[in-house]
Amino acid sequence: MASLTLKDIKKVYPNTEPVKKPKKKKNNDEPVKEKANLQITEEGVVAVQQFSLDIADGEFIVLVGPSGCGKSTTLRMIAGLEEISGGELYIGDRLVNDVAPKDRDIAMVFQNYALYPHMTVYDNMAFALKLRHTPKAEIDKKVKEAAEILDITQYLGRKPKALSGGQRQRVAIGRAIVRNPQVLLMDEPLSNLDAKLRNQMRAEIIKLRHKINTTFIYVTHDQTEAMTLGDRIVIMKDGFIQQIGTPQEVFGHPYNLFVAGFIGTPQMNFFTGCKLVKENGKYAVDILGKRIVLSEKQQAALSAKGQQPCDITVGVRPVHIQADSQGFTGKVDVSEMMGSELHLHLNVQGLDVVAVIPTVGLDLEAHSTGKEVSFSFDPSLMHLFDAQTEKNLI
Amino acid sequence: MAKVKGNSPAPAAPANSVKPQKTPKKWLKHLWENYPFLVMVFPAVLVVFLFNYLPIYGVLIAFQDFMPGDPIFSEYTQWIGFGNFTRFFTDVQFWPLMKNTFLLCIIGFFIGFPLPIIVSLMLNAMKGKRMAKVLQTIFNGPHFISLVVLVGMLTLFFGRYGLVNNIVASLGGERVSYFLEASAFRPMYILSSNWQDFGWSAIIYIAALSSVDPGQHEAAILDGATRFQRVIHVDLPAIMPMVSVMLIMSIGGLMGVGYEKALLMQTDGNLAVSELIATYVYKQGLTGIPDQAYATAIGLFNSIINVILLIIANTTSKKFSENSLW
Incomplete structure (x- = not known):
């Protein structure tokens, strides 16, 4: 379990091709042009900017917003899968901007599960521990404990293709929690499931949260998930934070028209x-x-x-x-x-x-x-x- | 069966379920419904029939005392059963031919089969994708060189007055005519074949690697896997079904080495190792006084070995890796 601090985080995808100069410059004060909801500057495409957030130990934070708002990019920057273009990211007291993902002590649950198809459920969950040369007995204990929490003990010998969507998602969560990470990141983990299963898994995640001691950062575009899961919700649009608050705050007192329209069904x-x-x-x-x-x-x-x-x-x-x-x-x-x-x-x-x-x-x-x-x-x-x-x- | 909570995978169809039988009327209806597709596939079927199946009729001469110009079926046809085969098995050349063909193929297989897999994995793991594409294009180039040009290049490099000998001579060494050295034939043949084809053969694996879920790599990065460990634990398992299929096909064609290159590289000096089943068939069937029945029998024997190898490889693969051609 650890606190996180994000200070003025920015993500720019650099231009891979030289920017064509416009023939006539209409206004010198317009360095930025917009295409759909993306900002394109001389540097490149700006996906996230001015993202500042303090996350407390053990807090459940939900990043929510429409497609392309930068929520997944932010999560991936925290994971270390995307380079941070500007700002500072602290996990605990440690600045981790340039720390390799494996050394950040974080785990992530992916939208499409990202399980290793050739490995059994047991091996999928044990993989990270094996790479860290954890003793076999300890691996066995930890995998079985995690499987018990997620009620997947009976599937440990199966391969992912022999599991349903919900079971695969549990395995993906199991793989993440087996390492006891300081921070658990979840990137739209329920979006591949049908409505009924999504409700069921949502309840499972709430239960899980009380069983394991870790800080959760959860990305979704579903405001119902955001409202039901999060201690605090971060609502994003076009790479900017629109509002940070508890579910009651963002519902009862939306900061602007976008938040008001986005939250509530x-x-x-x-x-x-x-x-x-x-x-x-x-x-x-x-x-x-x-x-x-x-x-x-x-x-x-x-x-x-x-x-x-x-x-x-x-x-x-x-x-x-x-x-x-x-x-x-x-x-x-x-x-x-x-x-x-x-x-x-x-x-x-x-x-x-x-x-x-x-x-x-x-x-x-x-x-x-x-x-x-x-x-x-x-x-x-x-x-x-x-x-x-x-x-x-x- | 383990207890399944919540949602479970759909149950499989019962083993004793009966497939509805197609009556002739239903079959005709099915054909009528699909006639546009059948019309489209017809030319391909015709070509395969004319050039691949119809000539099989010619293997009958392997069982005859056949002379060029004789009709295959006539009242004068002399059927001699397995006579040509027996002749080959007792031929003084039989064991040297088998040994030469087998060694050339098996060594070539052990070097040539993993090479494109390794190359594709390396190209896929490269950070600079543009450089990977440039390298892939360079690796594909030799495939388009004709065998005659390739052997010409080998002569330029390894001939008595070729590049290698010139370098050796300039360093005070003695010139060696590698084409007259029996020990140099197999390395030159195998390495030049692999040089020519490793890039081309890698294409299929590169295509298979492009379908690997990037999420699996990211999961492995977070799990702490190094680049090499990701290749071993993510990329390699992902292309294993393709590797299995290619392995079966390679084993099936293991003894099917062509005669052209061996013939081009053949000299009196290396004849002891460069005479293969394929070159022997060529010589027996088309040079001197042609003995086409004998050549056909040898060729048929070679094909039967390939079919047996293919069946063994397919059955083994099916048993151990769940991947097979049929």
Whole structure:
């Protein structure tokens, strides 16, 4: 078990071909061009930048973000599989930027398991220990202990091809934990599994976390995994950290529009073209033709910042929308019955608004496709984002 | 069977399951459904039939007292059974031919079979991929040199007034005509053959290595494996199925050495080791007074040895490595 410190970590993939000079330079202040979500500079393609994070002993950190955001690259830099272009990486008190992967005392679980197909489960798990010339009796003890923890003892004599996806993933985890690494890295370990097995394995990882003493760094693009597994979540986009916080923090107080949209299922509803106004010394929001006065807590937060009236985007989570005959009206475009709840896709003045309504005591016929429904939400649960900077105002 | 928790691999089909039999009607329907593919494959089947299967008919002369110009089937055909074979087994040349062919092939096999594997593993393990590609191209070059040119090069290098002798002579040594030395034939033959073909033969292994999951290498790096250990524990096992197939095919063609190069390198001085089954067949069948029936019998005997070797190699491989041609 060890703490980790990442100080201003940067990863640039150098240009392998000479950069073609543009014929006409339009603006000298534009050294950076963007292609999709990648930043391409004179140095090369910037995959990760300004990544600073302190990870405590035994903490479970989840890096989450969309494809190409740099989360796997960051993990691979920690593992030593990618060179660090800038910044400092400490494991414990040791600077490990230039330390070989095998000397970092870390283990990694790969997305596609990366088991050695010609070796049995036992040999796969024992391989790292054999390379370290560990005595046979100790190898045997450690492999069997790890197999016991992961409930794969009965498969020790099998080869990976004779195992199911879930069993292979357990073996991959077993191979990683058998060395008692200081840090255990997991790169989207559940993404190759079907939904049911993923839920099962997620629970297994939570159990495992309590059984072994190590620091976990887990990469996923699945926000449900991030929310359920992580002590803290690091949300990334385009190589930058967007927010670091506990699951409750990132869900309850997203730092910006991206985080708000990324965390939570169904996604948060965004009402664009709204205005933050100040009337009689009180802040209010003009939304969908109505004026809603903000809660005392929100008033206090905005006043403390000296917030000026401005254009904003209002975010409301679908679970915070409730049926209310006095509220906004919208037409049901799609009605999805999920069992205990109904997901309504409403057309409200041209905006697509999703509402999650509990089905207990609900008149389903009145909420079917094509029907007009009225709804409202608690103003204190609104998230206010600056329309320009996209940052949360509160 | 071990208890399987949670999800388990799909159970295999029961051993006694009966395959549905195809009736003629179903068979015709199946042909009709696949006729575009059958039309496409037809020219290839025709070529193989005309040039590979039809000539097999000619091996019948191995069992006849055949003279060039005789029809294979006529009322005058004299069937002599295994007479030609018996003649070969009792021929004074039989054991020298067997020994020469076997030694040349077996030594060539032991040097030539692992060489492309080692080269492919080394090229694959190289850090500089551009350099690896350059080297691979260089290694492939000799394959395109014709045998006549190759033997010409050997003459230029190892002839009495060739490069090697010139160097030896300039250092005060004595000139040696390597082409007249029986002891020099096998090393020159085997090493030049391997030089010519190791790069070309490595292509198939390089292709197999390109499909190795990079994740396995990364896992091995984290496990603490050195570059050499990764080659041994990741790359080599990954190409073992291909190695098995190539091994079976090589053993199957072990005695099938061609006559051209040996004939080109043959001199009176090295005849004792350079006379092979293939060169003997050529000489018996096409030079002097041709004895084609005898030559065909020797060639057929050689082919039968190859088939037996192929079956043994395939069966052994199937038993020990789960890889086989059939």
